[in-house]
Amino acid sequence: MISDFHPAWLPAEAFRALGSRRVQVRGDGLLLDTVRTEVAAACRRFGGAPADTGLCDVSFAVSSQADLAPEEFTYARGEGVTVVRAADPAGLLHGFFHVVRQGERAFAGDFDERHAPALPIRLVSHWDNVDVHPVMGQVERGYAGGSIFWSAGRLREDLSRVRAYARLLAAGGINAVAINNVNVHEAEAHLLTDRIGEVAALAEQFRAYGIRVHLSVDFAAPITLGGLPTADPLDERVRAWWAQATQAVYARIPDFGGYVVKADSEGQPGPSAYARSHADGANLLAEALAPFGGVVHWRAFVYNHRQDWRDRSTDRARAAYDHFTPLDGRFAPNVILQVKHGPMDFQVREPVSPLLGAMPSTPVAVEVQATQEYTGQQRHVCYLGPMWSEVLRFPFGRPVAGLVQGMVTVANVGDDPFWTGHPLAQANLYAAARLGWNPALDPLALLDEWIALTFPGHDPALREALRAIMDESWQAYERYTAPLGVGFMVRPGHHYGPDVDGYEYTPWGTYHFADRDGIGVDRTRATGTGFTGQYPSPWRDLYESLADCPDELLLFFHHVPYAHVLRNGATVVQHIYDTHFAGVERVEAMILRWQQVSGLVDEAVAARINERLAQQLRSAEEWRDQVNTYFYRKSGVPDARGRRIY
């Protein structure tokens, strides 16, 4: 499986330990064939041998074992043999990649472990358009070139890149993919019906790596595709239409995963047009999918995007909770409520969405965004593993990871030679995949894992430098952009670069309310929008309290004077200045560190990283100067350290 594409975290070298040994694979079926093919290629390269019988160093076997869950595998070693067992082929595939990740450690000492995915749903969601959208381009919020699936409005003829991609995803533990944008435009709507063949062709690529294909669908499809006069979820003709359409999908793709739906959100159609609830809407599709084992991913990203900025009582942060908690328990079992990790929209810092802790009787998936819409658009180094880890560990009594059934990651790949634009942005896709399998993983350890796999055999100086550059790069980005959890301050539309007031007087519900005296959104119960009341204890009181609210979320929850003293001892305005200078200094340090080791990597990779770091520095300086100048002009407070503010 050596491909022409950038190997990312599966370079040939990663297979050396396995490929130089005698490897037994027992079991049948497509995924076992995949493992055998992988083994054969590795052994060819490194001198090992597939061993069908007899003596071997490592054995992979599917055997019916009642105590093993789907996708689970055992990983044990004794008497010089490493043994991986699973009850299903998918478990064995995961076990195979586990051995690859372990390298030589898989062949040393004795151990006896079990590995099962914490979250059964681990889906990568592509916001790819078939046709290039005039505003959003081919990949909505994509920063890595065109779609790897579609080109010029049609399925690509050569799908070898898709196969290589499926392999990378599987190696991270992903088991599902949604192949089109949640904003379903006209051409994409037809994937459900007359263009289902294209979906089937993609499913064939993904199937070999145990990944089920999902489709984003248009809730109004019964009208737009079916010619019905309505898409009312309680209308019998509509139910029949979805049943028939879904049956036709499964006739072509027996392991089809299900639908992803963005309904009644940002202009997309939905059940509200018929005075029906989101539960009615979701259950309609769930009913059609249930006979085939499919699921509906129903997105909770629903809010009023035509808000009046003058109206301070409406709070976009409240919207998902207000819409969906009354419906808890009313969704069919094969509906997955897909909830963005924060209550707003993938900002560099948000509190965890209270909805994640408020739907005990509904299967929920948490949605994260690997594509760096608001976090540097893959021109900035911004390793997001730590942010997602914080979300997954956040305790609503139990941690979020214990409350949800799945993790959905918005993809950050395209037909870019390095998959992700910025080569270091690969780490985000990798970390998201791995955290879905095991949310307890330490994100820094995951970073090390990604570095070791992606740059195997390289100088330790390189690995240390990459770790130093990428660790806390999220916090660096946070420092030089919108301060203290207030969010946005980006250029409207494309969302790259600063524009402090860019969204301040718009209908999007994303405000900071800065005036000459202070800044922040009062979301308290006492005097504000009451959003803090959506949290259970202790969070409802902690966020409510000006004294207890964590600094990094202060302006998300409170409107405070510039002279307010943070828990860290600085005033708000001095903290803004300090962090913005510090953020840029951190980027300068990144660049210095990188210059010391850039000669140790492939020239093309080095050139791309060089170019991106230079962009990041320019952009960080622009952020620093615009934000500092904005607050200096507004507050009149000079920098205590006398640094240059324009």
Added chain:
Amino acid sequence: MISDFHPAWLPAEAFRALGSRRVQVRGDGLLLDTVRTEVAAACRRFGGAPADTGLCDVSFAVSSQADLAPEEFTYARGEGVTVVRAADPAGLLHGFFHVVRQGERAFAGDFDERHAPALPIRLVSHWDNVDVHPVMGQVERGYAGGSIFWSAGRLREDLSRVRAYARLLAAGGINAVAINNVNVHEAEAHLLTDRIGEVAALAEQFRAYGIRVHLSVDFAAPITLGGLPTADPLDERVRAWWAQATQAVYARIPDFGGYVVKADSEGQPGPSAYARSHADGANLLAEALAPFGGVVHWRAFVYNHRQDWRDRSTDRARAAYDHFTPLDGRFAPNVILQVKHGPMDFQVREPVSPLLGAMPSTPVAVEVQATQEYTGQQRHVCYLGPMWSEVLRFPFGRPVAGLVQGMVTVANVGDDPFWTGHPLAQANLYAAARLGWNPALDPLALLDEWIALTFPGHDPALREALRAIMDESWQAYERYTAPLGVGFMVRPGHHYGPDVDGYEYTPWGTYHFADRDGIGVDRTRATGTGFTGQYPSPWRDLYESLADCPDELLLFFHHVPYAHVLRNGATVVQHIYDTHFAGVERVEAMILRWQQVSGLVDEAVAARINERLAQQLRSAEEWRDQVNTYFYRKSGVPDARGRRIY
């Protein structure tokens, strides 16, 4: 010449006085044929008669008269006969439309007048693209639908609308048109060479009404079209290429007008790439055009559009003067330096460009923008005649109209049923055309003239209402948008609607520098950018003086505290509040007035005006609230009258 298109200021009724009489036309040639066709149509409709010989009520005749200048005509009446004479057919055509405009007045009493255009160059400039540009659309800064020339990347098959348009322009006194965007994209570049046939087809339509066609060209055409390695204006191959290309143009279009060039501006190529001056660049093209009597319109809109907002010493307002005054006297006689009326970019209020008074040895044309890029985009009523009149009358010793050779009007028409989106925006094109012929005309009288022509025979109540709505609509727009001459505060890109800080931290050089204490751009010689020094006396001192500077330009020239007291007695911030409330009230009054008379006009026209007025009110309220809130948040000063600021 009754056409299917909206008749604008040439409805059939406008021809009643003429068409009900005996009309003699003497002379030969294309324009005389045009006059004869007009006369025949009018007489057919209203019962008059073309009178080739003998008794007549009105006579139009071309006769060689040494004392009549090109395009001039005499207009006299005695013994019951009205006589129009010209030395050239163009003069006679202008005289014909003069008689049409006069209606019954042309046949009453005795008079003896001469009419000659004050400005020989009266050009309407279309910013039309052949291909729809992905960002700028088909008509750059167009608010009236697609191009009347091109559709789907090709010349329209049916050019009858172009003919009707030429007739309207001629009736206003226009004698030249430029048919494509000054930003010359790839498809449009080819109009000069292999697509010249399309230009010729348009020229044929315009020729019948005495209008010469001009073409915007790509300065780099010798490279992009000619395959040369350079476009250096001093390179012999380049000179030969332009000579040959121009000769080919004239072979197809013997009365071709010339070239329009935007060079070294906003990314367009120009002579600076070869370290050559604008004079070198313009003279290159002038040399190619001179043998055929053509001219080069060389635009003076040249500035650094990659400015650093941190740098307060660079002043975009200075740029045109700084670039071009050193070159005065170095341009060939058939170069027309085309200067925007203000030093920035068609804002609702700017001082007059000092460059207009600083090029005594160069032919200059003043450029105005009928397309309402920054003045409401033809959704707002904004009659600009008074603004242009102010510019033309502005005294640099002599009035601007006495210093320039021409007036160029950026077109506001498209394939909209009413030509201009907002039906009342037709008045701007009409006024611009008429002011080019006679800059001394009173803009309010011109408004009345347009109303009387466009709504002939209507209830006087309608005419009075339209006058009340449109008169001072410019000032109304000014009141609710950017205050006191500071400009911009628009949404970046499309330039519609408010965004006070939208351009504040951008490279475009358009800043207001508002902070918690004050606002405005210090352009004084004493402490600012020195821009005031580009003006001759008395303006250099008047603008320099905080006490003498006119209120409406205060923030263009000075940075002042919010508490600064204006000449009108209000503080700056209170003036901002007052004018923004007043501006909206004025729009409300417009709507009330319109509702009283809307039933008196054609239903489609009324519906369109209703819809636009409703949009204007919403937009004006948005401007009012955003601007007031912005300054309240920044200054902390409450409205003295306690009105609602959010």
